[in-house]
Amino acid sequence: MFKRIALFLATNLAVLLLLSIVLSVLQNVFGITLGNNGTLLVFAVVFGFGGSLISLMISKWVAKRQTGMHIIETPQGELEQWLVSTVRRQAEKAGIAMPEVGIYDAPEINAFATGPSRNNSLVAVSTGLLRSMSRDEAEAVLGHEVSHVANGDMVTMALLQGVMNTFVIVLSRVVGRVVDSVVFGNRDNGPGFGYFIVVFVLDLVFGLFASFITAWFSRQREFRADAGGASLAGREKMIAALQRLAQNHGQSSLPTQIAAFGISGGLKSGIGALMMTHPPLEVRIQALRDAGSAVSR
Template identity: 75%
Template structure:
């Protein structure tokens, strides 16, 4: 936990330092007055990280509400008892507090994990998964989701999104002011209507590149969670679960807010792939098959 806080502080300070240098260069060497740069940095940090952390802190509540998930407080049947026992055993092996376990109504084979921390999380599976997968395959899927929690992926994703949001907010306004000053010839700090149009366009362009970076990390963490699932349930079980997904996969019915945390998600090719949260299932299966045996043994957290 302390390591992640230190990483957050160091990354945020590095971002602010870099942006301060860029602004100083523009002001001192190009004669462009950028206005209240300190206020801009504060505003960008508050809005950039604020939205990410509000989403993180409310993630469990939003997931339950948006999917209609039923949290298993007292198992009603043998299937629910098996789910709770399996997650408890895997959580103990991963060194995390027992997550809440839930079932949501969904026709596709899917599951997701969310929550504000490793010790305050939710693992949910779809009714479609319970119908279509055998116990070995379902165990591997649960291991995949528990690994997401143990790896701190929800927190790390919020940090990355906060940094990217800060960059987008600041760079779009700095670059917008520079472009507007050269077009209008006004370098004394005033802005015209063109500035706001330019900033709007730059927000979309920089936001697209930020999404590509965030989705690259999302795909990377899926490989790590697959390896974690293999450590908790067994490599053969994890491969079998991914193969089952590849045979029956359809469009996810999960809400957008939790789709990136599902066991599977939409994939694409070419440029479209850059905006996908999950790598192709064939690549995930091949990566597990090629992984050295020691990489699918031992602890979950790397």
């Protein structure tokens, strides 16, 4: 937890330092100022990180409400006992606190993990997964989700999103002021109409590129979670689970806010592929096989 706090503080300081340098160069070298640069930096960091951190803190609450899941507090029946005992064993092996375990009603094979920290998390599986997967396959999926928690993926994604948001806010306004000054000749007065038009457009454009970066990172964390699931449950079990997921055809009924945390992501083509939060299942399966071959050599 202390490492995560240190990372958050270091990230904020790095963002502030870099943006301060950019704004100083614009003002002292090019004579372009955005008004009160300190106010802009505070505004960017508060709004950039604020939304992502609030989403992180309420992620469990949102997941429970939006999926209508049943939280297993006192296991009823052999299946619930198996789910809780499996997650507990994997959590102990991964060195994290016991997550809450939930079941939500959905036809597809899916599962997700969320929560504000490694020691305050939630692992949930769909009823479709419980109906369609063997115990070995389900064990691997649980290991994948526990690995997400152990890797601190939810916190890291929130920090990355905060950094991206902050840069989008500042860069769109920096470029907007430059265009307003150079193209429209509005140097001495406050921001003109051109500034606000450019900022609006660049918020969309830079936001799209920021989404590409966060989606790319999300795909990398899926590979790491697959490797973690293979370590906790067994490589062949993890491969079998992904093969079973392939029969799901990438379908997901998870709400948008938590869809990126599901084990199964939708398939896209063209520029949409850059927005995918999950690599194609066949690529993930091959990565596990390649890792297994490397170990055996």
